[in-house]
Amino acid sequence: MSEKLEMMNIQEMLTGYVKEAVQNIYDVTLETVEFQPTRKDFEGDVTIVCFPMLRQVKTNPVKLGEDIGKYLQENVTIVSRFNVVKGFLNILLNDAYYLDFFNEIKNDPDYGFVKELEDPRKIMVEYSSPNTNKPLHLGHIRNNLLGFSVAEILEAAGNEVYKTQIINDRGIHICKSMLAWQRFGNGETPESTGLKGDKLVGNYYVKFDQEYKAEIEKLIAEGKSEKEAKAEAPILVEAKEMLRKWEAGDAEVVKLWKTMNQWVYDGFEETYSALGVDFDKNYYESDTYLLGKDVVNQGLEDGVFYRKEDGSVWIDLTDEGLDEKIVLRSDGTAVYMTQDIGTAIQRVEDFAINGMVYTVGNEQDYHFKVLFLILKKLGFAWADYLYHLSYGMVDLPSGKMKSREGTVVDADDLIQEMTETARTISEELGKLDGLSEEEKEELYKMIGLGALKYYILKVDPKKRILFNPEESVDFQGNTGPFIQYTHARIQSILRKADFEYESQLVSEYELQNKEKELIKQIQLYPETIQLAAENHSPALIANYTYDLVKEFNSFYQNVSILGAEKDMERQLRTQLSKMVANIIKSSFGLLGIQVPDRM
Known part of the structure; x- marks a missing residue:
């Protein structure tokens, strides 16, 4: 069975091995294998839920988890170790798996997009x-x-x-x-x-x-x-x-x-x-x-x-x-x-x-x-x-709208108001020092519209929205400007990188936890696009992007990127930063939002 990422995702691959393990150990053909994200308080990268298997396998869930875990550790090269908590089998994947994945996708400008279907709808x-x-x-x-x-x-x-x-x-x-x-x-x-x-x-x-x-x-x-x-x-x-x-x-x-x-x-x-x-x-x-x-x-x-x-x-x-x-x-x-x-x-x-x-x-x-x-x-x-x-x-906080009475919130007026709100808040924060007036005006529009679009699209479509213009133009929290600012911050890092990093392959490297967590978040992007398409929900894209940005900011605050001691560390961390910026631009593009290179 091939372990190459392009052939199948990790759950699909592990499904085959789990079924193989149960067949070999218990002589039982499993119908399905259930996965869930590993809880934060447990060690692991992917979790296999053993309880549903007990309908077919007559044993206790802990023993079942231990048996499957040992089989995977012995037969799947990317599985480094495992632990069992009650009926949950937590699998840890080795660093080579994550590095191979990242090296494959880091220079793909359309990462996450389905490029060609045989029979597209x-x-x-x-x-x-x-x-x-x-x-x-x-x-x-x-x-x-x-x-x-x-x-x-x-x-x-x-x-x-x-x-x-x-x-x-x-x-x-x-x-x-x-x-x-x-x-x-x-x-x-x-x-x-x-x-x-x-x-x-x-x-x-x-x-x-x-x-x-x-x-x-x-x-x-x-x-x-x-x-x-x-x-x-x-x-x-x-x-x-x-x-x-x-x-x-x-x-x-x-x-x-x-x-x-x-x-x-x-x-x-x-x-x-x-x-x-x-x-x-x-x-x-x-x-x-x-x-x-x-x-x-x-x-x-x-x-x-x-x-x-x-x-x-x-x-x-x-x-x-x-x-x-x-x-x-x-x-x-x-x-x-x-x-x-x-x-x-x-x-x-x-x-x-x-x-x-x-x-x-x-x-x-x-x-x-x-x-x-x-x-x-x-x-x-x-x-x-x-x-x-x-x-x-x-x-709006001011209440409902009625067209006949002329009390509607006009779209053009709101777009203009968002630009003005972005101007006021940006000037108060001093975010745009050093830019020309023309550049500032362009940014005010980009930030204002980004705030408006993100505030509306991050909410499940079926829910009613109370739209607050000032709350939407906040440079902290789950807002468009916060994510736009992170993109600009990464572009600043890339401009300062005075070494060649793009074509280097990083291998034989021990990942730090923050690096691995960021790669794991990057891995979720293609699946998120598919889920958003199936559910007709831009909110899934918006909130994925916010989670990615939170993960990046935690990474940024906890590891040195350009000041890392080893060349390989600097290369990988700069590449990771660039990939995050690419995904922000890509995902915000799906929301119709532009991202600035400077803020």
Whole structure:
């Protein structure tokens, strides 16, 4: 059995030997071997759990551990010694194993990434998906950061990934902004006002709501009920008429719609650029809202759906623990579910994908359960590979946000605020002395955005977040700036290294504990990427990176790197430092975060 690392990881290799030991000693064929990390208070590099084996091997757990340990020590050259604590067999690996591993990977710029799979999955990740009646806000920031990062992680795990958004560019909410601009805009444009287009249009969405409320109050004062007033307010009636004209293709309404939507798209692009996210393709609801009707009609023929007496079309999902769901109204018009069915099918046709990730807030959990189930019932094999990346709300200490009232936390404003917060804290700490003003400005943006992204992505997507800008820009603790600062510190060490260290192979060397612990942490990176991809969780990457940085800082504080007495010590420790910096840059890249070389 080969012991080379590239053939299999250590657990896979030891599994074979443990099964061999039990077969030889007890004449029993083990089904599985269970491992766990060695507890800090025990000596060992990997722990084999003996208790599950007792179902097949009739002995006590300590004797079983001793027998397997002796067999491994005699037959596996990288096993130096072992100890048994109750039913836990702690294995110690020799230094040669760790040095061979490190020499293999230390010059690999793509360490941790799956370079080529024989049959990679083709996955589309949808995120952002904004409305064209307002700018992006704090909720969109979490959505964009999650979607972009998951796409990067899935690609690093060996998949072929396409990033997309569907822009909600039609409907009554869009007409509200258009009508308010028509009434109150006096022809102003982004150019004439100096405002980003999405902000300008968003202002008119707020203006519509203000006028609508005023009209409701007036009608109530005239004797109408609240329900009547809400339905009969002239500005809403006019907005509905505008929507009817848009759907009928009225030239004037369509022209205004195109003009104002373009203002918004231009504004979105600025925000996406500042945030560091991108897309391979945009879909527009104005193109997709009629999709799906033909699929429903086919499903009706096939008995997947049924028609009620009023002519509406439904699906009964009560046997699956859900309810009945409408897919076509009695007048034959589509609902959102119909569009989503059609859009999913269209995307598969466009990109030949066999999996999709939808980055949408947890208020839509039920919608996606129904969507995925309908697509399975329609017989699409790829429906087994659909995933709803559900996430919680983001709150600020100041409370909840409401778009109509203009109390949302604007994405551009937050990005700017993060830059200013980074500036204030950096200047207080004196972290950036010796840099030019231009270099400082670039760093403030990098630190501010890094703080924002890390603070949001280090949390499990399903959890709600209370976002505190000042807390996120802390140069201590589990924060983006702390990790960025460690990267800069390592770059400083590498600049000071006045000896050749990169091409040297270190062998016949007795590792100190801090060196070994750092190598063990480096070993976890490829597995962490795979786990993050399987779980669609950037938080696993973020928190792995923090653990790596903590391990490095402990190493940095306890051993001398450039001042080590022996050449081999200096070479290995400098190489280890460089590898840690490479992984920080790589893992932060998966989170969409840049790292500075100086801070």
